[in-house]
Amino acid sequence: MPGFFMFVQPQYLQFDAPLALQSGASIRAYTLAYETYGQLNATKSNAVLICHALNASHHVAGVYAGQAKSEGWWHTMIGPGKPVDTDTYFVIGVNNLGSCFGSTGPMHQNPDTSEVYGASFPVVTVEDWVNAQARLMDALGIQTLAAVMGGSLGGMQALSWTLQYPSRVRHAVVVASAPNLTAENIAFNEVARRAIATDPDFHGGNFYQHGTVPKRGLRIARMVGHITYLSDDVMNEKFGRELREGVDLKYSTQEVEFQIESYLRHQGDKFAEYFDANTYLLITRALDYFDPARAFGGDLSKALARATAKFLLVSFSTDWRFAPARSHEIAKALLDNHRELSYAEINAPHGHDAFLLEDARYMGVVRSYFESKVSAEMATA
Amino acid sequence: MPGFFMFVQPQYLQFDAPLALQSGASIRAYTLAYETYGQLNATKSNAVLICHALNASHHVAGVYAGQAKSEGWWHTMIGPGKPVDTDTYFVIGVNNLGSCFGSTGPMHQNPDTSEVYGASFPVVTVEDWVNAQARLMDALGIQTLAAVMGGSLGGMQALSWTLQYPSRVRHAVVVASAPNLTAENIAFNEVARRAIATDPDFHGGNFYQHGTVPKRGLRIARMVGHITYLSDDVMNEKFGRELREGVDLKYSTQEVEFQIESYLRHQGDKFAEYFDANTYLLITRALDYFDPARAFGGDLSKALARATAKFLLVSFSTDWRFAPARSHEIAKALLDNHRELSYAEINAPHGHDAFLLEDARYMGVVRSYFESKVSAEMATA
Numbered sequence: 001m002p003g004f005f006m007f008v009q010p011q012y013l014q015f016d017a018p019l020a021l022q023s024g025a026s027i028r029a030y031t032l033a034y035e036t037y038g039q040l041n042a043t044k045s046n047a048v049l050i051c052h053a054l055n056a057s058h059h060v061a062g063v064y065a066g067q068a069k070s071e072g073w074w075h076t077m078i079g080p081g082k083p084v085d086t087d088t089y090f091v092i093g094v095n096n097l098g099s100c101f102g103s104t105g106p107m108h109q110n111p112d113t114s115e116v117y118g119a120s121f122p123v124v125t126v127e128d129w130v131n132a133q134a135r136l137m138d139a140l141g142i143q144t145l146a147a148v149m150g151g152s153l154g155g156m157q158a159l160s161w162t163l164q165y166p167s168r169v170r171h172a173v174v175v176a177s178a179p180n181l182t183a184e185n186i187a188f189n190e191v192a193r194r195a196i197a198t199d200p201d202f203h204g205g206n207f208y209q210h211g212t213v214p215k216r217g218l219r220i221a222r223m224v225g226h227i228t229y230l231s232d233d234v235m236n237e238k239f240g241r242e243l244r245e246g247v248d249l250k251y252s253t254q255e256v257e258f259q260i261e262s263y264l265r266h267q268g269d270k271f272a273e274y275f276d277a278n279t280y281l282l283i284t285r286a287l288d289y290f291d292p293a294r295a296f297g298g299d300l301s302k303a304l305a306r307a308t309a310k311f312l313l314v315s316f317s318t319d320w321r322f323a324p325a326r327s328h329e330i331a332k333a334l335l336d337n338h339r340e341l342s343y344a345e346i347n348a349p350h351g352h353d354a355f356l357l358e359d360a361r362y363m364g365v366v367r368s369y370f371e372s373k374v375s376a377e378m379a380t381a
Numbered sequence: 382m383p384g385f386f387m388f389v390q391p392q393y394l395q396f397d398a399p400l401a402l403q404s405g406a407s408i409r410a411y412t413l414a415y416e417t418y419g420q421l422n423a424t425k426s427n428a429v430l431i432c433h434a435l436n437a438s439h440h441v442a443g444v445y446a447g448q449a450k451s452e453g454w455w456h457t458m459i460g461p462g463k464p465v466d467t468d469t470y471f472v473i474g475v476n477n478l479g480s481c482f483g484s485t486g487p488m489h490q491n492p493d494t495s496e497v498y499g500a501s502f503p504v505v506t507v508e509d510w511v512n513a514q515a516r517l518m519d520a521l522g523i524q525t526l527a528a529v530m531g532g533s534l535g536g537m538q539a540l541s542w543t544l545q546y547p548s549r550v551r552h553a554v555v556v557a558s559a560p561n562l563t564a565e566n567i568a569f570n571e572v573a574r575r576a577i578a579t580d581p582d583f584h585g586g587n588f589y590q591h592g593t594v595p596k597r598g599l600r601i602a603r604m605v606g607h608i609t610y611l612s613d614d615v616m617n618e619k620f621g622r623e624l625r626e627g628v629d630l631k632y633s634t635q636e637v638e639f640q641i642e643s644y645l646r647h648q649g650d651k652f653a654e655y656f657d658a659n660t661y662l663l664i665t666r667a668l669d670y671f672d673p674a675r676a677f678g679g680d681l682s683k684a685l686a687r688a689t690a691k692f693l694l695v696s697f698s699t700d701w702r703f704a705p706a707r708s709h710e711i712a713k714a715l716l717d718n719h720r721e722l723s724y725a726e727i728n729a730p731h732g733h734d735a736f737l738l739e740d741a742r743y744m745g746v747v748r749s750y751f752e753s754k755v756s757a758e759m760a761t762a
Contacts, residue, residue, distance in 0.1 A: 182616070183613075184608060190641070190645055190646075194649070198597040204635075224572055235564035251504040257666075259564075268575070278634075281634035
């Protein structure tokens, strides 16, 4: 629908009761920022929860009135007439605990001490986020989700929903995700964390009180991350060995010489302006820790025996961060448990980032899954 | 020969005449550190030059008397009875200009100003290094090399020798190398450089005068580098998701939790103790700049038309830094010019690092190339 905009606004809900966390700590009097799109139907059977990845938020779809370029991060996927159609579904986006876009995070006050959390913000896991999201669903009066959906780290949350609340999820849509991180994935996260934590402006995580921001570390973290989000192919196609200016080399080690350097520096600079350093540590750690098979001696099939939801898994051919083989692991474990499963491997050049981009085949797969499978369950709910 | 050690010692040669550099600058009164192994024969036809990669040196083979663990970086490949047999060949290792192991570099005094070079050390390229190496060969009385050999960035120097001094090289052994860097390769270099250059202890490259060392940046640079040297497979096999201590998670964002984190931090710490930050910038830039096809509109076949040497190319199946496909590009360009070429693709799990490791098939390929091809040319020289 060209010219049509869905105007949305964030909502905030405070939860006073303590939430027990996986670490043994707990958090109380916390706020979750969320948005909803579409209408909850009378039987409350059309709710779809969207879980976000590292640097995204509750602002999944639509636009903010009066704000240019304020499209939600998955607006190509979700909205009126989109693959996840908000004319049919009541879609909820929620900002995770510890993030920096409105939900309670390290930059907020600890109600027990009246001091800013900073480094003392409790370590949160995928399982903790899912528990917090379940409480939000309770508050919204939603017992059962038609679907829970996410890409990358968001896909891990969708998967974890099917294990923590099997009876509350009919469908899980897990895109460009993995059942845990590899050593290489952890290694890249650790480089990013060390860049932040060793920035003198980080002050052990209590930089708010010092009036500083560890921008150097955040820039490096984002640059490293960006490399892993793109495929080698798409980087060569977009940037190759093109020089930033003209055709003559400058012969400089510190100035920008190649286009790819300029692009990465720009991404790093932008990110350092808006993203919280403690949040970066927390979210990459949640990625590291996620490993549902761990409690089952590494046996993912045993771990997924609890899941009763039906699954759509999507992977992308050039994603080397969470390669198709990682989705195959989830698929195999589900099949070992005789679960119903659809799987699409999209031939796309964009690497891990493909899950955020508008690819006709990818959009088509999700659209047809919601039209045929998710809506069918909804009708019988 | 178990129990046999080849004792060696570094030598130093000063070059007073200015060396014109690709950037337009020049450098004078510089020193090259080098080592030699074996004996130059009467016809001076048995010289093999070894070119080093990013963090290696002239100390290629043998050990230093009285120093434990002082084996040269390619001692598995080079020495008496080794694949490059110093009972037959006169092997030369040379530390490149701008490095930090004895040749003139940014930590030394500029004879024109009597000040430490620091950030003002001229940018050096692969081509400049080859010119400096050629002068060293002149000084050693060696007109023609039986072979020039290197891995990774060292392989680029070997390739460049065949283009800059075609008549002075009979064989080029180019291992785990590439005809230029991809955008992704440059991107990883740029992350490392930014980590160093934005470390407050770097002082724009003039940290020597400030009595500081940008160790934070060097650590990050090394951690990033290390990830790209290893394959995903070997990281999973060596470290996987193993915890550093015990079986219980600590739930900490700054402490070490996984073995892979501990390994990377250790590598970073070690490196920051001995490697020069300006050298890191210079050498990664030399990698970025290397691109013999550039002057030929990107046509590598045209660029390699000058080469008359015979080639051995070796690549490793799991090397994702300089993948086998990059060696295929060199092979194709040589074949387009009807050059004599041997190529081995070694099925090894270790990623880029494989070129430094002792793999029986790899060692066998190099040994047989030297025994059959290199020695045959030598006999007729």
